[in-house]
Amino acid sequence: MAPSKAEDIKINSDLYLALMNEDDQEVIRICRGISMGALHTLTIHEDTVLHMAIYQKKTDLALRLLDMVLPSDIHKLTWQNTGGNTILHETGTNNKTVEVAEEILRRAPMLLNMTNKEGETALFYAARHGKTKIYMLLHDEVCRATDGPDLNTFLRRHDKFNILHIAILSRNYKIACDIATNHKDLIAEKDPDEMTALQLLSTIKPKFQPKHLYKRILFKPSKVAEVVRRYQKKKHACEWAKKITSLLIKEDSSWEKTESWTDKRGLKLYEYGGSMSATSKPEQKITATTPEANYHKAGTPLLLATICDSTEIVRAILEMYPQAVEHVDKEGHNILHLAILHRRLKIIDIVEDMEYPVERLRGKLDKKYNTLLHMVGQKVDELKEDVKHPAKELKEDQLLYERVKKMSTTIDKSLRNAEQKTPYEVYSETNDSLRTEAKEWMSENAKNCSIVAVLIATVAFTSAYTIPGGYGKSGQPVLGHKTMFLIFTISDALSLSTSLTSVVIFLNIVTSPFRFKDFASSLFEKQLIGLVLLIISVAMMMVAFAATLVLTIMTNEGHWSDMTLYGVSFFPVVVFVYSNLPDYLKMMRDIYRVHKKFVGKVVVSLRKIWDYKPQSIRPVEGHSMLRSPV
CATH class of the missing domain: 1.25.40.20 (Ankyrin repeat-containing domain)
Known part of the structure; x- marks a missing residue:
């Protein structure tokens, strides 16, 4: 029932x-x-x-x-x-x-x-779930049960997705590599969005090197085995990512079918004279909000990887096909146009390191007659992982403008696009509101920091005249022979001097004219130096406080009591250093990244000088050597 x-x-x-x-x-x-x-x-x-x-x-x-x-x-x-x-x-x-x-x-x-x-x-x-x-x-x-055309049911879905597309989207590169090796006809097939497997891989940005897991190993010793296993798994995934990337790049030659360079006839090089020719009539301004704005129509994996910031794939493609660097998409953009537009600085580095392609690409225009310098003034709205404050964003844009300006031709600096605007006019209009935000942000920040710096300077100045232990009959400090008194004196003096110096720097920022070039050359550095000096003054004030506390209530009863007092006194210093350490490390990495290229060139030049061996001077045949008279 x-x-x-x-x-x-x-x-x-x-x-x-x-x-x-x-x-x-x-x-x-x-x-x-x-x-x-x-x-x-x-x-x-x-x-x-x-x-x-x-x-x-x-x-x-x-x-x-x-x-x-x-x-x-x-x-x-x-x-x-x-x-x-x-x-x-x-x-x-x-x-x-x-x-x-x-x-x-x-x-x-x-x-x-x-x-x-x-x-x-x-x-x-x-394959969709990525289970190897x-x-x-x-x-x-x-493969044992079927062969040939019968495999179509297993390799393709009803909606034009094939099993290679799905394996790449599932991030299992070992499966993808096996599919691409055994079923090469799938490599050139396109999904419903007309994307090949290599184009999909370019948008994913596969990691070729696993992240470090030092913190997890240090702070969770009981899970070392698990951490090692996960690290090895990530390492193997990176290795397979390299293999599938190399395999797909080798089979993909879509970059050979490129658009032609834009015809430059009828360009407007200055603002005076008659009307423009038919080929350069002003067109509707394309922004990130207009329907016509679609910068993601890159026709090849190289340009798509540039848009998606897949640096390793760009490097791998250019290593195998260096001539692919000249590919142009339907909008007339080459790799440098897109790298500048999307702020892919690492990809610009890759192209610059190739040297010769820069000479080929630097004077090229897109379909709107935009030069590389025009692209600096254009921005694509993207969801960024780290939200930058306006001053830093403006500094980076200004540095990029100066960098692109150096690689551009002379005529490109004054060339007008289809909207009759020079590169600097486009840049100024785009960043004008950002400059206003940066000015307000830096001024407000400088004023607030100045108040803190003055308060610290006041405390440090007062502490210099009310020293711990006071003065003896001879006018000398009572505790002057103590080591901690020397530490107090030095730290208090440093706190006073650094805080006053930071006040001067912040006042200089407040009174600055805030020009575009100021953000790239001095303003940001001044603010950084002022903040560093302010942090040092706070740290020195903490040290002075700890030294004063030790001098005031230190006893000679036992070693352990003194050690406890030291720990309690310097605890704020330890907390302060630990809380600001990540910022210092990030600042050091930024400084290293900025100067890495320059240092590399210096090292290469010094190495050439070191390895230089002058050839022996020999007389040229047929000519007698000059002899000094006897």
């Missing part, structure tokens, strides 16, 4: 709770008491008990449930949930049920060819 609806709900509830609580014995007991057993539909999405056990990585439970299915009911293993997934599909969600997949294929091999409602076989489903072990098992079974 079939159970009533209330009884069925109670059975499903008990089964679901038993699965959630990992009570395998209770699951088996309940399944033995119902007619469908392991194939009982449990969830509202019509998943069977076997579906759920496999999804939860319960290998032993799944095998026991399979044994409950009678040989006469094998055809019932083809049951599909509302999404069309069979129990073989569910094995593709993890790598811990490979043994279950083998047993399912032994009993019901027809499941290998079944697809879900998205047209995915179990093999495709495993189960994918390899299913792939071997597919």
Whole structure:
């Protein structure tokens, strides 16, 4: 007799709770008491008990449930949930049920060819979830059972996505590399958005080097083994990312089909004279908000990787095909146009290091007659990981403008685009509001810091005349012979001098004219120096306080009491240093990055001088050497 609806709900509830609580014995007991057993539909999405056990990585439970299915009911293993997934599909969600997949294929091999409602076989489903072990098992079974045109069902979905696209999007580069090696015809295929596998890889920005896990190793010694295992997993993922990148780049030659360079006839080089020619009529201004603004129509993986900041892929492509650097997209943008527009400084470095391509690219224009300098004044709104304050953003833009200006031709600096604007006019209009924000931010910050600096200077000045211990009859400090008194004196003097110096610097910032060039040359550095001096003054004030505390209440009763007092006194100093250490390290990294290129050139020049060996001077044949008279 079939159970009533209330009884069925109670059975499903008990089964679901038993699965959630990992009570395998209770699951088996309940399944033995119902007619469908392991194939009982449990969830509202019509998943069977076997579906759920496999999804939860319960290998032993799944095998026991399979044994409950009678040989006469094998055809019932083809049951599909509302999404069309069979129990073989569910094995593709993890790598811990490979043994279950083998047993399912032994009993019901027809499941290998079944697809879900998205047209995915179990093999495709495993690639989508990025599960290497189960994918390899299913792939071997597919290759053993089918060949040639029959593979189309397993390698492609109904919506033009193929299995290589899905493997790359799942970030499992080992699977992707295996697919690209065994099924090379998939490399050139495009997804519904007309993207090839290499273009998809360019947008993902795969990491070629794993991140360091030093902090986790230091602060969680009990989990060292787990950390090492995860680190190795990331390392292997990076290695496979390199392999799939190299393989796809080798097979992709889309950069050869490029747009032609923009015709320069009819350009307006100055603002005077008659009307413009038909080829350079003013067009509607394209901004990030207009429908026509679409800078992401890059036709090749190289340009797409530039837009998406996939630096390693750009480097790999240019190493294999250096001539690809000259590719132009439909808007007339070359790699430098896009790198400048999207502020991809590392990619600009790569192109500059190639030297010769810069000479080829620097004078080129896009379809709107924008030079490289015009692109500095244009910005694409993007979601940034780190929100920069306006002064720093303006400084970076100004430095980029000066950098691009050096690589541009002389005529490019005054050339007008389709809107009849020079590069500097575009730059000024774009950054005018940013300059106003930066001016307000820096002025307000300088005023606030000045107040703090004056307060510190007042305290330091007062402390110099109210020294700990006071003065003796001779007018000399009573505690002058103590080491801590010397520390107090030095730290108090440093605190006073650095705070007053920072006040002068902040006043200089407040009275600055805030020109564009000031942000690149002096303003930001002045603010940084002022903040560093203010931080030093605060730190020295803390040291002076600690030294005063030790001198005032220090006892000679015992070593441990003195050590405790030292620890309590200098605790604020330790906290201050620890809280500001990341900022100092970041500042040092920024300074290193800015001067790295310059230092590299100096080192190369010094090495050439060091390795220079002058050739021996020999007389030229046919000419007698000049001799001094005897």
